[in-house]
Amino acid sequence: MIEKMAKVEIIGLKDVSMDTVDAIQDLGTLHIEDLSEKIERMRSKRVTRMEVDKKSAEYDAKLKELRVKVGDMIRELQPDVGEFSKKDIQREYEAIWRDDVALLISRIERLLSEVERETIDPLERRADLAMELARLQKYAPMMQKIQPLVERVAGSAEMASIALIIERKYKAILNYLNEEIGKITDGESEVAAADVDDESTAALVIFNRRYLKQVHEFLALQDVNQVRLPSDLAKKPIDDAMDEVRARMAKIPAGIGKIDRELREATEKYSMKLIAARNVIHDRIEAMEALPKFGQTEQVFIISGWLPEEDVKSMERVLKEKFGDTVLLAVVDIREEKELEETPVTLRNKPFVRYFEAIYMLMKYPKYGTVDPTFVFAIFFPMFFGLMVGDIGYGIIIMILGWLAHRKFSDKPLINMIGYMLSVGGAWTIVFGVIYLEFFGDLLEKAFHAWHIHLPLLGTETSTFKLPIIRIDAFEFMLVACCLIGFLHISIGLIIGIVNGVREKDKKHIIEKAGTLGSLVGIVMAISKMIFGWMPMWVVIIGVLLFIGGMVGAGIGGGMGGVVESIVGAGNILSYSRLIAIGLASVIMAEVANDLAGEMWGGVFGILMGLLIATILHSLNIVIACFSPSIHSLRLHLVESFGKFFEPAKYKYEPFKKTGGEG
Amino acid sequence: MEEAVRIGLIAFSAAIAICVPALATAWAQSRIGAAMAGAVAERPELAGSAIIMVAIPETMVILGLVIAFMITTLKGT
Numbered sequence: 001m002i003e004k005m006a007k008v009e010i011i012g013l014k015d016v017s018m019d020t021v022d023a024i025q026d027l028g029t030l031h032i033e034d035l036s037e038k039i040e041r042m043r044s045k046r047v048t049r050m051e052v053d054k055k056s057a058e059y060d061a062k063l064k065e066l067r068v069k070v071g072d073m074i075r076e077l078q079p080d081v082g083e084f085s086k087k088d089i090q091r092e093y094e095a096i097w098r099d100d101v102a103l104l105i106s107r108i109e110r111l112l113s114e115v116e117r118e119t120i121d122p123l124e125r126r127a128d129l130a131m132e133l134a135r136l137q138k139y140a141p142m143m144q145k146i147q148p149l150v151e152r153v154a155g156s157a158e159m160a161s162i163a164l165i166i167e168r169k170y171k172a173i174l175n176y177l178n179e180e181i182g183k184i185t186d187g188e189s190e191v192a193a194a195d196v197d198d199e200s201t202a203a204l205v206i207f208n209r210r211y212l213k214q215v216h217e218f219l220a221l222q223d224v225n226q227v228r229l230p231s232d233l234a235k236k237p238i239d240d241a242m243d244e245v246r247a248r249m250a251k252i253p254a255g256i257g258k259i260d261r262e263l264r265e266a267t268e269k270y271s272m273k274l275i276a277a278r279n280v281i282h283d284r285i286e287a288m289e290a291l292p293k294f295g296q297t298e299q300v301f302i303i304s305g306w307l308p309e310e311d312v313k314s315m316e317r318v319l320k321e322k323f324g325d326t327v328l329l330a331v332v333d334i335r336e337e338k339e340l341e342e343t344p345v346t347l348r349n350k351p352f353v354r355y356f357e358a359i360y361m362l363m364k365y366p367k368y369g370t371v372d373p374t375f376v377f378a379i380f381f382p383m384f385f386g387l388m389v390g391d392i393g394y395g396i397i398i399m400i401l402g403w404l405a406h407r408k409f410s411d412k413p414l415i416n417m418i419g420y421m422l423s424v425g426g427a428w429t430i431v432f433g434v435i436y437l438e439f440f441g442d443l444l445e446k447a448f449h450a451w452h453i454h455l456p457l458l459g460t461e462t463s464t465f466k467l468p469i470i471r472i473d474a475f476e477f478m479l480v481a482c483c484l485i486g487f488l489h490i491s492i493g494l495i496i497g498i499v500n501g502v503r504e505k506d507k508k509h510i511i512e513k514a515g516t517l518g519s520l521v522g523i524v525m526a527i528s529k530m531i532f533g534w535m536p537m538w539v540v541i542i543g544v545l546l547f548i549g550g551m552v553g554a555g556i557g558g559g560m561g562g563v564v565e566s567i568v569g570a571g572n573i574l575s576y577s578r579l580i581a582i583g584l585a586s587v588i589m590a591e592v593a594n595d596l597a598g599e600m601w602g603g604v605f606g607i608l609m610g611l612l613i614a615t616i617l618h619s620l621n622i623v624i625a626c627f628s629p630s631i632h633s634l635r636l637h638l639v640e641s642f643g644k645f646f647e648p649a650k651y652k653y654e655p656f657k658k659t660g661g662e663g
Numbered sequence: 664m665e666e667a668v669r670i671g672l673i674a675f676s677a678a679i680a681i682c683v684p685a686l687a688t689a690w691a692q693s694r695i696g697a698a699m700a701g702a703v704a705e706r707p708e709l710a711g712s713a714i715i716m717v718a719i720p721e722t723m724v725i726l727g728l729v730i731a732f733m734i735t736t737l738k739g740t
Contacts, residue, residue: 475733575722635718
């Protein structure tokens with residue numbers, strides 16, 4: 001159900017405005033309304049938007065700067081956040097928090113300078129080493145390729161050489177360079193090349209030292225990269241430079257490891273404090289950024305917002321205790337349609353239903369004042385799932401897997417909720433498995449094929465129907481049953497639509513939904529004769545009249561859209577045939593698994609192969625069973641049923657509170 | 664011989680009943696899937712809706728399967 005909300009206005013003297021904001025943030029129950037738009041629309045200019053004073057703006061800027069610095073420091077120290085308990089971080093948070101912003105800023109600055117003193121030097125050394133390693137790793141393969149080329153000219157003092165790196169796809173340019181440098185040096189040059197990797201080619205231009213300047217000038221005009229060694233290596237012979245590079249590359253990781261050990265101590269000492277400081281800064285900035293949402297006159301500030309009705313008294317008490325008569329809280333009556341629309345929504349459901357609120361990850365909350373349909377979803381979603389999968393063995397596995405996921409991931413809301421929904425779906429799967437007598441496909445049916453209970457059923461052709469319902473044989477029966485379930489499901493949606501209309505006092509809405517429901521009932525009555533031949537003709541006549549009357553009603557209430565909707569309703573019922581269609585696909589696949597395994601049966605090898613095939617195919621079927629029926633069950637709710645009545649909320653209830661940081 | 668032709672035609676009709684909607688569903692899903700992949704890349708919070716959107720055209724092939732199954736039951740008539 002939707003939590004009952006109260007709209008409040010808090011008015012107080014401006015001297016205590018920031019303290020009031022702190023008190024409200026501490027309570028963490030008020031969803032603040034942004035008054036700026038309302039103030040702009042006001043004719044009287046006595047009330048203005050609350051502005052942040054110069055001092056507060058300076059604090060805000062300082063806090064934002066500190067947030068960046070603290071964030072950078074946390075990234076540098078790379079703490080394992082999973083190791084810290086929320087309780088410990090909260091303790092540090094409370095130790096850092098100060099209501100006085102100036103004091104708070106100075107505490108965080110002190111903490112930062114203390115951390116920097118201990119970490120800045122090792123961090124810089126580590127960054128230098130990492131950069132050098134990256135640079136040497138870039139040179140090493142090039143030098144390895146160039147080295148044999150250089151050795152060819154090493155003996156001659158007259159010859160000079162320049163190493164180049166060229167993208168492999170432009171390798172053809174080497175011919176052009178060879179030709180042009182040949183012209184510059186009167187043929188006293190040579191270009192040798194070797195591929196470094198898939199993308200680059202190393203080349204060495206060897207030429208008479210006399211032409212050094214001209215060749216350099218020529219190469220500077222071409223779009224080629226000259227390999228420039230670090231200055232300390234550039235003057236060394238390539239052999240020595242190579243050895244030096246290798247020796248340095250071997251040494252650097254050990255150096256980085258040593259620095260990391262030094263830093264680990266600092267990480268352990270300061271990480272939690274830094275995370276708490278980041279959280280404090282986040283909450284403080286949130287509080288300051290809330291100010292422009294408030295209103296003010298010369299003397300007083302005005303805060304408007306919503307909170308759950310039951311929290312009004314505690315807020316009133318806290319404000320009275322802290323500020324006496326300088327701050328007043330008034331509850332505003334929310335009756336107007338516009339106010340209802342603006343009211344933020346939060347849900348309060350019983351534990352069983354609460355897990356099914358996962359559906360609101362796909363859609364918005366229902367509008368304030370309407371019916372929360374989570375209970376419909378909680379009943380029908382797992383039931384549809386079970387109806388489609390319907391297998392005792394599969395149900396047991398899905399229920400266990402769902403429950404394990406639910407328990408293991410209690411800190412991950414999405415997986416926790418899905419796990420719960422799957423385990424309830426698994427329970428329904430077992431129930432329908434018993435009705436279909438399916439246990440890993442047709443294993444039980446094969447064992448008890450002669451066992452059937454005959455039950456009377458509304459005078460159908462044989463006046464009885466058999467239990468268990470073998471889905472493949474009883475396809476037509478199941479098709480009708482699924483469509484009737486669909487009729488029930490859609491009708492519940494339309495009844496909720498009527499209730500919403502009554503709550504919102506919207507007569508047209510009520511007439512439209514009642515008309516659509518009437519036409520739906522009429523269609524079902526009219527075609528029931530085709531299924532139950534014994535039905536008297538007057539049922540069909542009443543059905544047709546009801547259908548026409550319903551359509552007219554839907555037209556009066558909802559215009560052309562209402563008429564179309566009342567006709568489409570019949571199509572929506574047919575959509576529920578997917579409940580048997582997907583179920584059939586599942587049962588046929590299970591039977592195929594059993595048949596293939598059965599064909600292999602015989603001898604130790606045959607039994608092992610049969611078991612292997614059956615395990616693989618049934619596992620695959622269970623995985624498919626977890627996804628496909630869930631999606632189709634979801635779709636039947638979101639499109640066919642909820643589409644008949646659901647009105648989304650404009651805002652979700654997001655109380656202004658100390659969040660404990662950015663997570 | 665006549666019976667064989669009759670069963671063959673029934674089987675062929677059932678095959679068409681499932682085949683055409685399956686192709687139509689595949690085409691629709693390819694278009695919706697590509698569009699939703701683009702939408703999810705821009706707004707990851709749409710991932711849930713994307714799954715539902717992609718599942719919407721499956722109604723065609725599911726109804727096709729139902730019709731095909733009903734056609735196969737004509738064998739005995």
